[in-house]
Amino acid sequence: MRSNIAHYDLIAPNSLDAVLQILADSPDHYTPIAGGTELMVALGAGRLQGKKLISLWNLEELRFIEVTPDAIIIGAGTTFTDIRQHRVIAAEFSILAQAASWTGSIANQNRGTLGGNIVNASPAADSPPALLAYDAELTLISTRGPRTLPYRDFHLAYKETALEPDELLHSITISRNYKGYKTYIRKVGTRNAQAISKVAIAVLARVNKGRIEDIRIGAASVREYPARLTATEKSLTGKTITPESIAAARATILTEVRPIDDIRSTAKYRAAVAANLLEEFLLSLG
Numbered sequence: 001m002r003s004n005i006a007h008y009d010l011i012a013p014n015s016l017d018a019v020l021q022i023l024a025d026s027p028d029h030y031t032p033i034a035g036g037t038e039l040m041v042a043l044g045a046g047r048l049q050g051k052k053l054i055s056l057w058n059l060e061e062l063r064f065i066e067v068t069p070d071a072i073i074i075g076a077g078t079t080f081t082d083i084r085q086h087r088v089i090a091a092e093f094s095i096l097a098q099a100a101s102w103t104g105s106i107a108n109q110n111r112g113t114l115g116g117n118i119v120n121a122s123p124a125a126d127s128p129p130a131l132l133a134y135d136a137e138l139t140l141i142s143t144r145g146p147r148t149l150p151y152r153d154f155h156l157a158y159k160e161t162a163l164e165p166d167e168l169l170h171s172i173t174i175s176r177n178y179k180g181y182k183t184y185i186r187k188v189g190t191r192n193a194q195a196i197s198k199v200a201i202a203v204l205a206r207v208n209k210g211r212i213e214d215i216r217i218g219a220a221s222v223r224e225y226p227a228r229l230t231a232t233e234k235s236l237t238g239k240t241i242t243p244e245s246i247a248a249a250r251a252t253i254l255t256e257v258r259p260i261d262d263i264r265s266t267a268k269y270r271a272a273v274a275a276n277l278l279e280e281f282l283l284s285l286g
């Protein structure tokens with residue numbers, strides 16, 4: 001049943017400190033809302049449990065992109081349009097720019113934030129495969145101070161994350177160490193635009209004289225949460241690309257993914273496509 005908007009409250013403190021203090025004083029009481037592109041859908045459909053919302057939209061402490069000599073730091077409140085239009089991201093983090101460009105519609109990209117995409121924790125979200133491949137680091141913040149953790153450790157189970165009730169996602173840090181890496185990202189969905197992925201894979205690989213020295217594979221819609229495919233990475237590290245190494249990698253990825261049947265696709269199709277995408281990337285290295 002649809003919700004009655006009059007049953008909901010929204011507060012919009014004008015600083016990050018004020019938001020954090022309210023979350024510290026009454027954890028679990030308020031649901032943070034950034035762009036609202038997930039939450040307003042849930043609200044409209046009568047699925048939003050929390051009736052008290054605290055707005056993060058336009059908090060300048062969360063909406064920034066900082067470039068340092070070693071890293072790029074993206075505030076959690078940065079929109080997909082901000083990401084898509086950023087010169088350094090386009091030049092150095094092309095698979096993140098690509099993921100931002102196929103997230104929903106332009107209206108979605110103007111409003112939806114990277115932080116909302118991560119914390120919402122959908123197994124099918126578009127930015128996680130790229131962030132996993134880049135081995136991004138998250139900074140979480142509360143009145144207790146900031147703490148960092150690798151993004152690959154953030155998702156704990158379906159829709160469960162390492163975020164504490166009084167914490168917010170503050171920012172996402174990506175090292176600028178990937179010069180010369182081969183990159184790949186592909187989302188397979190019902191259509192090219194405005195479709196949730198059936199399977200998505202992002203890969204970064206450092207290849208020297210045909211030998212894979214380092215490889216990182218981030219995947220969506222093949223597990224209960226977005227995940228690195230570490231066994232497949234291991235099976236390829238140190239290998240040259242031959243029909244045998246490709247066949248071995250295909251066999252490993254098929255054991256590593258745990259897709260499900262749902263309204264969008266079948267487990268069997270998802271597993272087969274994951275292996276095909278990996279093979280497509282490996283053949284592109286030849």
Ligand SMILES: Cc1cc2nc3c(=O)[nH]c(=O)nc-3n(C[C@H](O)[C@H](O)[C@H](O)COP(=O)(O)OP(=O)(O)OC[C@H]3O[C@@H](n4cnc5c(N)ncnc54)[C@H](O)[C@@H]3O)c2cc1C
Pocket residue numbers: 031032033034035036037038039040041056062076077102103104105108111112113114115116117118119120124125126127167168169170194195196
């Ligand atoms: C029509 C439509 C199409 C879409 N298409 C796609 C698509 O193609 N690919 C895709 O990945 N997604 C898609 N989405 C989903 C959505 O747009 C994205 O997930 C977006 O990134 C959510 O960001 P938001 O700021 O709007 O999140 P919100 O709706 O504001 O919040 C989402 C969740 O994150 C939490 N949250 C937000 N920011 C923080 C923070 N800083 N710290 C702690 N918690 C926080 C909220 O409490 C909530 O639980 C689509 C949505 C719609 C409505």
